[in-house]
Amino acid sequence: MLTRFHLELGFAGLVLLIGATGLVGSSGLDFGWGADGPRAGYFPFRVAVILVAMATLVAVQAIINRAALRRVVVAEPEGLRRVLGFGLPIIGLVLVAQWLGLYVAMALYLLVVIRWQGRRPWHTALGVALGVTVVTFLIFEIWFQVPLLKGPLEIMLGLG
Structure with missing residues (x-):
C-alpha cells in the first residue's frame, strides 16, 4: 500500500535533490550582489536554499505526523501497478x-x-x-x- 506518509517523504526527497543540485550548480558561480546588481548565481542559489529548506520542513512534518499520514491510503497495490x-x-x-x-x-x-x-x-x-x-x-x-x-x-x- 502506498500511504500519504510515503508520498510526503518521496516528494520531500525529490525536492531536496533538486534543491541540492541547484546549490551545487550555483556554488560555481558568484552568488553575491555586485555594484551593478545581482551576480549570475544570486537567484539560483536563493531558490535552491528555499527548496532545500521547504523539503526539510515537509519531511519533518511528515515524520511528526506519520501515524495519521500512514492511515491515509493513496493507492492499493493494483492501482499502483497500473500507475507504474x-x-x-x-x-x-x-x-x-x-x-x-x-x-x-x-x-x-x-x-x-x-x-x-x-x-x-x-x-x-x-x-x-x-x-x-x-x-x-x-x-x-x-x-x-x-x-x-x-x-x-x-x-x-x-x-x-
Missing part, C-alpha cells in the same frame, strides 16, 4: 531518447505500450508506432522545420 505500468514506459522513453533519438524512442515506446499494455496484435502496434513516428517527423522536421533530438539511426539515414 503507465509511468515507467514514459521514463524509458526519455532515457532511450538520449541515446537513440526521439523518433526511435517514440516508435519503441508506442510499440511496447500498444502491444503489451493494450494487448493489440503485432501488426496493429507496429503500424501505429511507425505511422505516428513518421507523421511526427513530417510535421516537426519538414512542415514546422523544428529539429528534434536525433540519434544514430536518423543520422545514418541522413535525416540528422
Whole structure:
C-alpha cells in the first residue's frame, strides 16, 4: 500500500535533490550582489536554499505526523501497478531518447505500450508506432522545420 506518509517523504526527497543540485550548480558561480546588481548565481542559489529548506520542513512534518499520514491510503497495490505500468514506459522513453533519438524512442515506446499494455496484435502496434513516428517527423522536421533530438539511426539515414 502506498500511504500519504510515503508520498510526503518521496516528494520531500525529490525536492531536496533538486534543491541540492541547484546549490551545487550555483556554488560555481558568484552568488553575491555586485555594484551593478545581482551576480549570475544570486537567484539560483536563493531558490535552491528555499527548496532545500521547504523539503526539510515537509519531511519533518511528515515524520511528526506519520501515524495519521500512514492511515491515509493513496493507492492499493493494483492501482499502483497500473500507475507504474503507465509511468515507467514514459521514463524509458526519455532515457532511450538520449541515446537513440526521439523518433526511435517514440516508435519503441508506442510499440511496447500498444502491444503489451493494450494487448493489440503485432501488426496493429507496429503500424501505429511507425505511422505516428513518421507523421511526427513530417510535421516537426519538414512542415514546422523544428529539429528534434536525433540519434544514430536518423543520422545514418541522413535525416540528422
